[in-house]
Amino acid sequence: MYDVIIIGAGVSGCAIARELSRYDMSVAVLERASDVCEGTSKANSGIVHAGYDAEPGTKKALLNIQGSRQMEALSKELDFPYKRNGSLVLCFEESDRGKLQELLDKGRKNGVGGLRMIEKEELRKLEPNISEHVAAALYAPTGGIVCPFGLTIALAENACVNGVEFHLNTEVLSVEKMKKKDETNAEPEAETESEKEIETEIELKTKTGYRLKTSKGVFETRMVVNAAGVYADVFHNMVSGRKLHITPRKGEYCLFDKTVGDYVSHTVFQLPTKYGKGVLVTPTVHGNLLIGPTAEDIGDKEGVNTTAGGLDDVLKRGGLSVEKVPFGKVITSFAGLRAHEDGEDFVIGEPEDAEGFFDVAGIESPGLTCAPAIGEYVAELIRKRMPAPKKKNFIAKREGIPSVALADGAKRQELIQKNPAYANVICRCELVTEGEIMDAIHRPLGATTLDGIKRRTRAGMGRCQAGFCAPKTVEILARELGRDMGEIRKAGGESGFLTGYTKTVEN
Amino acid sequence: MKKKVDLLVVGGGPAGLAAAVAAREAGIKSEDILIVERDGELGGILNQCIHNGFGLHTFKEELTGPEYAARYAEKVYAAEIPYLLHTIVVDISEGEGTEEKDSANMESVSVITDEKNENDNCVNKIKYVTAMNKTEGLFTVEAKAVILAMGCRERSRGALNIPGYRPAGIYSAGTAQRYVNIEGRMPGKEVVILGSGDIGLIMARRMTLEGAKVKLVAELMPYSGGLKRNIVQCLDDFGIPLKLSHTIIDIDGKERVKGVTVAQVDENRKPVAGTEEYISCDTLLLSCGLIPENELSAGLGVALHPVTAGPVVNESLETNVEGVFACGNVLHVHDLVDYVSEEAENAGRNAAEYIMCRLPENTQAGKQGKKQEENVSRHIEIKTGGGVRYTVPSMLRLEYMQEEQVIRFRVGDVYRNAVLAVYFDDIPVMRINKKVMAPGEMEQVKLKKAKIEDYPELKEIRITVEN
Numbered sequence: 001m002y003d004v005i006i007i008g009a010g011v012s013g014c015a016i017a018r019e020l021s022r023y024d025m026s027v028a029v030l031e032r033a034s035d036v037c038e039g040t041s042k043a044n045s046g047i048v049h050a051g052y053d054a055e056p057g058t059k060k061a062l063l064n065i066q067g068s069r070q071m072e073a074l075s076k077e078l079d080f081p082y083k084r085n086g087s088l089v090l091c092f093e094e095s096d097r098g099k100l101q102e103l104l105d106k107g108r109k110n111g112v113g114g115l116r117m118i119e120k121e122e123l124r125k126l127e128p129n130i131s132e133h134v135a136a137a138l139y140a141p142t143g144g145i146v147c148p149f150g151l152t153i154a155l156a157e158n159a160c161v162n163g164v165e166f167h168l169n170t171e172v173l174s175v176e177k178m179k180k181k182d183e184t185n186a187e188p189e190a191e192t193e194s195e196k197e198i199e200t201e202i203e204l205k206t207k208t209g210y211r212l213k214t215s216k217g218v219f220e221t222r223m224v225v226n227a228a229g230v231y232a233d234v235f236h237n238m239v240s241g242r243k244l245h246i247t248p249r250k251g252e253y254c255l256f257d258k259t260v261g262d263y264v265s266h267t268v269f270q271l272p273t274k275y276g277k278g279v280l281v282t283p284t285v286h287g288n289l290l291i292g293p294t295a296e297d298i299g300d301k302e303g304v305n306t307t308a309g310g311l312d313d314v315l316k317r318g319g320l321s322v323e324k325v326p327f328g329k330v331i332t333s334f335a336g337l338r339a340h341e342d343g344e345d346f347v348i349g350e351p352e353d354a355e356g357f358f359d360v361a362g363i364e365s366p367g368l369t370c371a372p373a374i375g376e377y378v379a380e381l382i383r384k385r386m387p388a389p390k391k392k393n394f395i396a397k398r399e400g401i402p403s404v405a406l407a408d409g410a411k412r413q414e415l416i417q418k419n420p421a422y423a424n425v426i427c428r429c430e431l432v433t434e435g436e437i438m439d440a441i442h443r444p445l446g447a448t449t450l451d452g453i454k455r456r457t458r459a460g461m462g463r464c465q466a467g468f469c470a471p472k473t474v475e476i477l478a479r480e481l482g483r484d485m486g487e488i489r490k491a492g493g494e495s496g497f498l499t500g501y502t503k504t505v506e507n
Numbered sequence: 508m509k510k511k512v513d514l515l516v517v518g519g520g521p522a523g524l525a526a527a528v529a530a531r532e533a534g535i536k537s538e539d540i541l542i543v544e545r546d547g548e549l550g551g552i553l554n555q556c557i558h559n560g561f562g563l564h565t566f567k568e569e570l571t572g573p574e575y576a577a578r579y580a581e582k583v584y585a586a587e588i589p590y591l592l593h594t595i596v597v598d599i600s601e602g603e604g605t606e607e608k609d610s611a612n613m614e615s616v617s618v619i620t621d622e623k624n625e626n627d628n629c630v631n632k633i634k635y636v637t638a639m640n641k642t643e644g645l646f647t648v649e650a651k652a653v654i655l656a657m658g659c660r661e662r663s664r665g666a667l668n669i670p671g672y673r674p675a676g677i678y679s680a681g682t683a684q685r686y687v688n689i690e691g692r693m694p695g696k697e698v699v700i701l702g703s704g705d706i707g708l709i710m711a712r713r714m715t716l717e718g719a720k721v722k723l724v725a726e727l728m729p730y731s732g733g734l735k736r737n738i739v740q741c742l743d744d745f746g747i748p749l750k751l752s753h754t755i756i757d758i759d760g761k762e763r764v765k766g767v768t769v770a771q772v773d774e775n776r777k778p779v780a781g782t783e784e785y786i787s788c789d790t791l792l793l794s795c796g797l798i799p800e801n802e803l804s805a806g807l808g809v810a811l812h813p814v815t816a817g818p819v820v821n822e823s824l825e826t827n828v829e830g831v832f833a834c835g836n837v838l839h840v841h842d843l844v845d846y847v848s849e850e851a852e853n854a855g856r857n858a859a860e861y862i863m864c865r866l867p868e869n870t871q872a873g874k875q876g877k878k879q880e881e882n883v884s885r886h887i888e889i890k891t892g893g894g895v896r897y898t899v900p901s902m903l904r905l906e907y908m909q910e911e912q913v914i915r916f917r918v919g920d921v922y923r924n925a926v927l928a929v930y931f932d933d934i935p936v937m938r939i940n941k942k943v944m945a946p947g948e949m950e951q952v953k954l955k956k957a958k959i960e961d962y963p964e965l966k967e968i969r970i971t972v973e974n
Contacts, residue, residue: 302761304673304761305672306671330666413644416639416644428800463660467681468682471685471686471690486692498693499695499790
């Protein structure tokens, strides 16, 4: 029996896990994928929003401003890449200046500092590649960029170090409330076929809390946190009569080579135009250029495929913000799904009819920004239900994997002296070494897949997109994990690279 | 290991090896050369090209890739030219660094008096090459000349911006080649190949021979990007269909590739509605072009050519950075390794000339002359037109020219019964009848120095395709 089980190891789930790990309680995270950060948290804009978008008074507004204020300190505490580069919202029509002003007013109401309008001339100085057709812009100096994998993995690792169990490859199939004996109603129970199931039924009536059936067996817990992203409605609706409905809203992106990473230095948003909701043009915290996302409501909760129309749209709409989008420098494209709940705001807390079941649902933008605040907020809700003392030995600080690419000469020397593998470059585009890849494997919650290595070290994230390093990384994974190369996957499931040996005959 | 050398060669593939050997034959001592190779053995990507067909021009016999590489590696071993393996160059910078700042008199640092060199006025601008490996750690080598021979990489699925899911089972043809030929592993069973570059064609045959079913090669362009002989020997001989003017418009499969949707494209390379065809497969190989790897060159300030993505070079294969030469696929992508070797030998010889100060530019007289008058030497630009996409070199300096200069280039389309025309300014000087020219096959013309000397006012050479 756990005190808390968190469904979903995305950024919200991991942030909550990390906050709960400060207290003396038993916490487990169940994740269906083979790694943390495999859903919405891995495919988004990587923006720390200043907080002028959300309607004042909403959870989005409150948590955004808190998250935005916490992010810098957290990035130092947990050692993940973050940069406060400032945001701009472009207005293309003189007649739309009023909308910029509205944003500014909203931002001030939300408590966003430093907001101001800037005119074309200043804008062009700030961003020389900005479109000729811009009339004015809102400048938000507190906007920032963050590595979404870095943030999520850092939270997860730190939670793990502080005692949270992570059960990967563990898909939750059902959630049911366990009732006290005296509360059990007289409804006829489902047919029981074996003694074991009869026993289970008895247990079910004698305990409070929740029973989760998963692909890896049954878990029982006093409290549940439902941080299941686009599936949060499914789990919520298993325990509550007040139904939630989450629509996956697809966003497609194009990522560009680092040679054009300084094409803009701020995160450049657009006021919605007649062409629809705008896309953003931004540097990433790693120095690439990113343009996206589109916004398309789809039915498929697994529909993370890019489309020809979507990618065209990204480049076209990006071209509204900047002159001459460097089309030829695209290195990859991807799509992510935002978990959009019909009620527009985040759904956080217990439904009235499901005590001890905490929804963290509808966490769409600015969810990444909010994650640290969501973590604290939900931990607080849980502690009110289930008071627990603070752990004495909580380790707040985490040191990330050293980056040879970012290290200066002296630091490189130091690393190499410690482990010569830091001098053996595996990914030449991003200058990632064997030492870093070995670290990624052997850390708490270490990588077991090629994508896991990629998101922890950036090996394969460069311009050749793992053309040269994939076979070498697969070899290192196999060696370090004591497995055969053929067993190494891209991202769990059936995503293997190799189908057999040469010189073999199959029937 | 010496931390000061005459010549540092970045890359131990066919280009780097041939360049180093040629520099030695031109008079640079073996011990003053250093080859830096990032992989575990010399030979570069040839080591995974186990098919034959290499060396027909150079050795007049048919060799496999590893055999061809070994011919040059053995010369390196025999001459005891030093080389480092598993070593990556992380930065190259020019000599106006710390040492000169330390010295009040710049010449006392940068003038190198070589014992065997009679020219006391020899000036080589020092290049600092920073590299790392497991045994030496991070280190910097000073070199009088550098030869860039880093090769190229394959265009990725991302760069092609093919829509769809991102499952396992999508490989560049070269990555698949490595799995099959080096690791002895099969990357898939049912294969579709996008792009008809030579590696893709070779892999179509290779995968077939290893028991995979290659269902289709789709090529965006109305012509193949590969050598004719490879189309015949790798596709036709195995009954593998090649669909020209076709591309992949969707990739299916969330974990592993399940299939791809292929469609015909119009003259603007846009998919034609109604021509879509779903082909089930577990593997997609991409052979859609090679890109010279010039990140190091760019960091050094080497000017790159917009068409080749390789350095802009003169007749000596020297870049705009003095004493830095380029050859092989880092300069422009070749079809035949024989031409890589030939080009690299030129680069090696020219680098040796530079080091030994036999080139006018790096003598004191030359330097001062340069300062006083920019055009101490005559620069003859090579311009392209009418279907010729680029030339290597793109500029000639008469006094540095050999008796005969090879100009290599590619055309932008398929031409039948056309003429390659060469103009000296506006005067037609050469017309070569060509039965067929295609983008997949590199072309060349040879210019005689003596002939150019007949035109003392010549400013521009133009090479075009005409009917």
